[in-house]
Amino acid sequence: MEVANSLTGQKGIVKNFINGGANFCQSGVNLAPFLQAVARYIVDQRKALIMLLSARNIQKTYVTADGPFAVLRGVDLMLEAGETLALTGESGSGKSTLLHVIGGLDVVDTGTVMIDGADITAMDDAARAKMRRGVVGVIFQQFNLIPSLTVAANIAFQARLSGTFDAAWVAALVDRLGLGAQMAKYPEQLSGGQQQRVAIARTLAPRPRLVLADEPTGNLDEDTAASVMQVMRDLVAETGAGLLMVTHSTALASQLDRRVLLRAGQIA
Ligand SMILES: Nc1ncnc2c1ncn2[C@@H]1O[C@H](COP(=O)(O)OP(=O)(O)OP(=O)(O)O)[C@@H](O)[C@H]1O
Ligand SMILES: [Mg+2]
Numbered sequence: 001m002e003v004a005n006s007l008t009g010q011k012g013i014v015k016n017f018i019n020g021g022a023n024f025c026q027s028g029v030n031l032a033p034f035l036q037a038v039a040r041y042i043v044d045q046r047k048a049l050i051m052l053l054s055a056r057n058i059q060k061t062y063v064t065a066d067g068p069f070a071v072l073r074g075v076d077l078m079l080e081a082g083e084t085l086a087l088t089g090e091s092g093s094g095k096s097t098l099l100h101v102i103g104g105l106d107v108v109d110t111g112t113v114m115i116d117g118a119d120i121t122a123m124d125d126a127a128r129a130k131m132r133r134g135v136v137g138v139i140f141q142q143f144n145l146i147p148s149l150t151v152a153a154n155i156a157f158q159a160r161l162s163g164t165f166d167a168a169w170v171a172a173l174v175d176r177l178g179l180g181a182q183m184a185k186y187p188e189q190l191s192g193g194q195q196q197r198v199a200i201a202r203t204l205a206p207r208p209r210l211v212l213a214d215e216p217t218g219n220l221d222e223d224t225a226a227s228v229m230q231v232m233r234d235l236v237a238e239t240g241a242g243l244l245m246v247t248h249s250t251a252l253a254s255q256l257d258r259r260v261l262l263r264a265g266q267i268a
Contacts, residue, residue, distance in 0.1 A: 051114070052210055052242040053079040055102055058111035060094075071097050073265035075111075077244075081209070084233065084243040086253035089262035095246045096141055096214055098262065102244070103138045103212050104128040115210055133162040137208030139216045141246075143199040145187040151198050152183040159205035166207075173201045176231045192219040197228060204235050211236055213245040217252065229255060 058075040061068045071094045079085055089095050100106040102113055104120045112121045115135060120128055132138075137158070145154050155174065159165040174180055177197045187195055196219050203211065216232065217225035229252055236243045245256065253259050261268040 050080075051078050052081040052083075052116060053077065053102065053244070054112075054114040055098075056112045056114075058098065058101060058113070059109050060097060060101060060106075061109055071265055072101070072108075075262070075265070075267055077102075077260065077267065079210070079242045079244055081242055082237070082240050083258065084236065084245070084256040086256040086259045087244060087246045087262060088248065088250075088253055088259060089268075093262045094265050095262055099138070099212050099214050099244070099246060103136050104132050105138065133158065134164070134206070135208060136210045136212060137203035137206065139199055139203045139211070139213040141214040141218065143187075143195045145195055145198060145202075147187050149186070150183065151179065151185050151187070151190070154187065154198055155179075155183075155201045155205055158202055162206045164206040166205075169207070170201070170205050173204055173235070176235070177201050177228065193221070193224055196220060200228065200232060204232075204239075207239045207241070209241050211241050211243045211245075213243065215246055215248065217247070217249070225249075225252070 055075060055077040058072050058077075059070070060072040061070045063069075075094075075098060077085075077098075087095055087098070097106065101108050102115075104113075104123070108121055112119055114120070115131065118131065120131060123131065146157065149157065155170060156165055159170065174183065177200060179194070179197055179201060182190060182194055182198070187198065190198065196216065200213075200216055203213075211232075213232070217228055220228055232243070233255065243256070245252075247253050
């Protein structure tokens with residue numbers, strides 16, 4: 001509805017500009033460049049509404065003991081629903097920072113992040129937290145499991161919080177990620193690779209529209225990484241979600257629809 005209203009509004013804007021432009025043209029002024037810029041702006045706005053994720057001109061500077069450090073310097077990134085995108089770049093290039101601001105876990109200095117047509121950079125903390133629970137799922141570089149909860153409770157945690165717990169879906173996730181024998185254990189009793197699979201299951205349990213994954217197979221051996229990757233791609237495809245995944249592995253990156261490289265805080 002919001003999208004429809006906005007598009008109707010855009011049509012009105014276009015008509016006004018065309019009428020205005022025609023009047024000016026009669027007076028001999030060349031309005032073509034201006035009208036082209038307006039058309040570009042409208043197309044961009046429309047894209048941002050249609051896209052699952054639209055990050056525009058993201059800038060972020062950390063204040064460090066050595067002075068300001070510009071970690072993101074005008075990043076633009078788009079993702080459609082159902083699309084999978086690999087984010088690569090050397091260590092320290094800002095990949096995790098970018099994922100955190102897209103996931104609403106950190107704030108930008110400048111720029112906008114729109115998810116499903118909603119501008120999360122304009123939301124207050126409470127609205128952003130709600131959006132994070134329901135729409136966006138993040139798989140962290142460090143798994144962030146809750147140590148006092150069993151594997152089963154960790155996996156169900158976010159889905160229960162957002163009221164989207166579905167026992168059959170969770171059972172299928174557990175099965176496909178090979179976690180059936182670990183459900184009663186606590187995170188500290190698991191290997192790094194098992195903890196990572198629990199983190200993946202926990203994130204996918206509420207069926208997020210947008211999955212952000214920071215090196216989700218970084219702690220897995222090559223074979224397990226390949227099978228976990230396959231499961232993630234299948235699950236994301238089944239739910240129609242978009243996947244933005246940070247990876248250092250060119251082999252994994254090549255399995256996704258698109259690849260972008262972050263270099264010195266900008267998309268190269
Ligand atoms: N809270 C912070 N304060 C100051 N500088 C920070 C902070 N967090 C990150 N940085 C710096 O910002 C840069 C980007 O960090 P980030 O974690 O986004 O890199 P990355 O691309 O994810 O690296 P890696 O591949 O090693 O995970 C690094 O130089 C890091 O030292
Ligand atoms: Mg990182």
